[in-house]
Amino acid sequence: MGFDDLLAANTTYAASFTDTGIAGAAAKELAVLTCIDSRIDPLKVLGLAPGDAKIVRNAGARVTDDALRSLTLAHNLLGAKRICVIAHTECAMVGTSEHDLQARVAKAANVAHCDVDLLPVDNQLATLATDLERIRNSPLLQNVTDLGGFIFNVRTGELTQVL
Ligand SMILES: [Zn+2]
Numbered sequence: 001m002g003f004d005d006l007l008a009a010n011t012t013y014a015a016s017f018t019d020t021g022i023a024g025a026a027a028k029e030l031a032v033l034t035c036i037d038s039r040i041d042p043l044k045v046l047g048l049a050p051g052d053a054k055i056v057r058n059a060g061a062r063v064t065d066d067a068l069r070s071l072t073l074a075h076n077l078l079g080a081k082r083i084c085v086i087a088h089t090e091c092a093m094v095g096t097s098e099h100d101l102q103a104r105v106a107k108a109a110n111v112a113h114c115d116v117d118l119l120p121v122d123n124q125l126a127t128l129a130t131d132l133e134r135i136r137n138s139p140l141l142q143n144v145t146d147l148g149g150f151i152f153n154v155r156t157g158e159l160t161q162v163l
Helices: 004-015 065-077 098-109 124-137
Strands: 030-034 053-057 082-088 146-152 159-161
Touching (some): 030 065, 053 065, 065 124, 082 124, 124 146
Parallel strands (some): 082 146
Antiparallel strands (some): 146 159
16 A cells, blocks of 8 residues: 555645744643544644644553653643543443453454553543543643543534543
C-alpha cells in the first residue's frame, strides 16, 4: 500500500500552507489526553486550531506512565495549565478483559503469547476517575488549574463532562 497517497495529499497541503509563526506552547493553555479511535478529531471536537493544545493519544485514553510523561512536559514546559481526559462511547478497549484482548492480539500476530499490557477498561467511568487521580496525585502536576474527565459520543459528536 505504501504512503504515496499520503505524500500526495501533503503536497497539496504544503502548497497552501502558511507559517503562522505560532509557538510550540499551547495557546489555549490546554492538554488533551484521548483515545486513538480514528473517529475522534480532538481539535474539531473542542473547536481548536493547531497551536492551541497539546494532544496526547493512546488506546483507551489511559493515564499510563508515558501519558504522564507527556502531560508533565506539556504542563511544566509547554504552557498547558488545563488538562482534559476524553474517553468515548463504543471504545474497543471497554468491556473486554486483559486475557481476552491479549489472546486476540496474539492470534492476529500469529504468536503464542502477547506479553504487552493492553490495559482494557471494565468500568469506563471508574477507570476515568482512577486515571484522573493519577494526574491529581502527580507531584509534577500540582499546578494544573483545571482537570476534567469527559466522554465523547462518536455518534452525536457531543462531549459531556462526567468528572
Ligand atoms: Zn477508544
